[in-house]
Each structure stands twice: as C-alpha cells, then as structure tokens.
Amino acid sequence: MTDSASLDSFLAKWQAQWPEWAVAEVFLPAAQRQRARAWLALRGELAEAAWGGEDPTPGAAKLGWWEEELAGWSRGARRHPLGLALQKQPADWRMLADAIPALRASRHPEGDRAAALRGLEPFAAAVSAVSAELFDAAPASALAMADALLAEWVLRLPERGIPAAGTDVSSLLALPPLRDGARPERLHAALVHGRLRRLSRGRSGPMPPPAVLFAAWRAARG
Template sequence: MAGHAMSDAAPSRDEALDSFLDKWRARWPEWAVAQAFVRPEQREVALAWAALQQELTDAAWGGSDARPGEAKLAWWMEELQGWSRGIRRHPIGLALQKLPVPWTTLGAAIPSLRESRERPRDRDEAFAALAPFAQAVADIETALFDATSTSVSVVQAGLLQARLAHTNEAAVPMSVIARAGEGATTHAWAAELLAHWPRGDAGRPRRVWNALARQRLRRGDASQPLPPWSALWTAWRGARA
C-alpha cells in the first residue's frame, strides 16, 4: 500500500523543477558537455535561467493560436513581480527567485516579447522587436554572471536563433521570404543571421549558448543538436571568446 500511495503522490517541488530543466535539456543536449566550460557555481543558475527564458519564448511564439501563450505571459508577469517581493509559485523560482536581480524589469518587458510574435518585415525589425526584452535579459545576465555589461545585440541574436529553431518558417522575415522563394526561406534566414551576427560582451553562459546556436546555424538546421565532439569544441571556443 505504501508503494501504491507513493506512486499516486503529486511530484515534489524539486521534481517539478527538474521537469522544466529537462525540457530545456531536451532541446539543448549539447549542454551535457558544454557546461564544463561554465564555472561550477554558475551551472545550476545558468540552467534554470535558460529554462525560464524558454518558458517565456515558447509562450510568446508557440502554437497556431496566440491566446494560450498570451495568458501564460500575463501569468508570468504577475509571477515575476511576486519574485521581487519574495513570493513564488512556479517551480523554476526555487532556483532563481532569491537571486538579487531585477525580476520586475523582466516582467515589464514581457509585453514586447508578446508583440514579437508578429512576423517581422526584415532583419532590422526582427532585432528591434526583441530589443526591450533582450535589454531585460542582458541586465539580468550582467548581474547573474559577473559580466561587465552583457550586450543587448548578443542576446537578440541568441533569441532569434531560438525562435527559428522552435517555429521554423514562421520566424522568417517577409523580406527573406520574398528574396529566397518557397522552400529555401529558413536556410536563407539562417545565413543572414550568421552574416550579421553581432559581437559584444557577455557572461560565459551566454557566450557558450550563442556559440552553440551559431554552430547549429552553420550546420544548416537551427533545431538539430550538434554531435558531442562538435559541441565540446564549439563550447570551448565560445567560452574563450
């Protein structure tokens, strides 16, 4: 009976947190080797922070109907405001809520992330639509990872790669569709992102994430994980950048 009761029990908060971390790991299995180039004391925070960003961007960009995602984003705005007051409901808050970073700033930037769901006209608009949210992300990463000042453009580029990986053709600007023609749009957008990938300062986790993102684009599929040997080499170079 005890075993049966245990199996029917609700998952613990730690198990719930792990489920969200595992969602991010499933998309980025390269982290298993790439995390070696992030300081040990930063790895748990980096993983939880990446998982939080994925929850927000999935809500903003996922699905054919925007309304469920909009509701999730509204909930997250309240949640992040609560974090600043020491209140948390979401399991990711176990790893992040107590950290002294501007969670209210991130919550205030969520409406701009919601609006970025609209297909951009061109590359400039794709970057500009994400600027407020990317600024909030950069501010948090500067505080989390001892970066002198995380570059907003570097965060924007990483977000655009993530959107392409998650939504495929829906992420491609109209100008790229018009130029590339049917069937070649995602490759054309990946090539344009690579050609205009910004340089800038960032903490080591962001440098590693973006290095992996760029290498995926170079290999021709934003959503396809890198082989372990490529992930290791890419993460090493990203950490040294």
C-alpha cells in the first residue's frame, strides 16, 4: 500500500468514528479540511491508545511508540502515514511528544474533577498550541482544552466496560463547548458535547445532521 493510500485509510477510519464531521467541516476553508481530518485522526489515535480498551497495556505501548514518532517528526523523520499530511507543517511536535506521559497518566485520574483537569493540562496545553500553529489561530487556554479532553475521556469509558452515566456528565454539560482556539478544535468539541448530551439521555452514537449543523455553526462563530 502506498503512503497516500495508507493516509486515506487512517482518515477513513477516523471519519467512520465521527461521521458528523462530513457536515461540520463545511465551516472550514477547503484548504484546511484534509489537514484538519489528519490532525483529528492523530488526536483520535492518541486518545484511543490512552483511554480505549479494557486492558491498558497495548495502549501504553502504542503511546510509547507515538512519543518516539512525534519526536522524530520534530527532526524531519516520519514513519506513520498521518505524518504525510502533518509532519512538514510548522508545529511543535516535540512539545506534543513531551506531553504524552501526562496523557498516559490520565487513563486513571486521581482525585476529583479539578485534579483530573490539572493532570490533563500539560497534554491539553500541547494540543492547544499545536492546533493553533496548524490552523493559524490563537490557542485556547490549557484549562478550556483540558475540559474538552475530559469530555472525550468520558465518551470512551464504555469501551472499557465503565458506564459513562456513573461519571459527572452533568458538570461537563453545564459548561459550553470550547469557544476559543483553532476552529477544528472548536468544531470537534461541539460534536463531543453533542454526543455527551445524547449519552445523558440514554442515547449513543452520532448526532443527527440538523443538530450537527447547528452545533457546528455555533462553534465556528466562536
């Protein structure tokens, strides 16, 4: 398989997990759409490794691999197909690599929600900074991005056999989705927020297209 075909495969994998994106991405400039899909697919790979599956061992090993891979991107090297769309972009991949230990530790956060957010902040700050560089935007605050990441963490709990209803979903829904930072991050946070709202009502799976359109329009406005 060629590098281009492998890249398309990873983008298609992420798109299958987030079919709402086909509607949401209309609020991005056409020139940014593939880059946004690649960035969010990378975010998805990292989140799946950190928070997915009942056994944390394979994911921890994968995060170690990604730590090396992203450090390589900072030196101009790449192995993963997503690097074809991302590695040459002017972004601080070393910062993201250095933040992966904090992401790994967030699988089992200790303490209350405030402690969980503090634990996520190093990774959240890196995500915010890199996405701002990729999409020529002002970064969101680390705390706001950590809130958005915590919402993603809750969505992945069922993959581990943990009922998401047992977590403090209401406190996350009381906050608005991400309002600052790069537009792709705001759009994705709106989709996460929408799925959380569905989860709180006993529903799962993607949002219906009209709800996606309205949520994405609001997120694009900032």
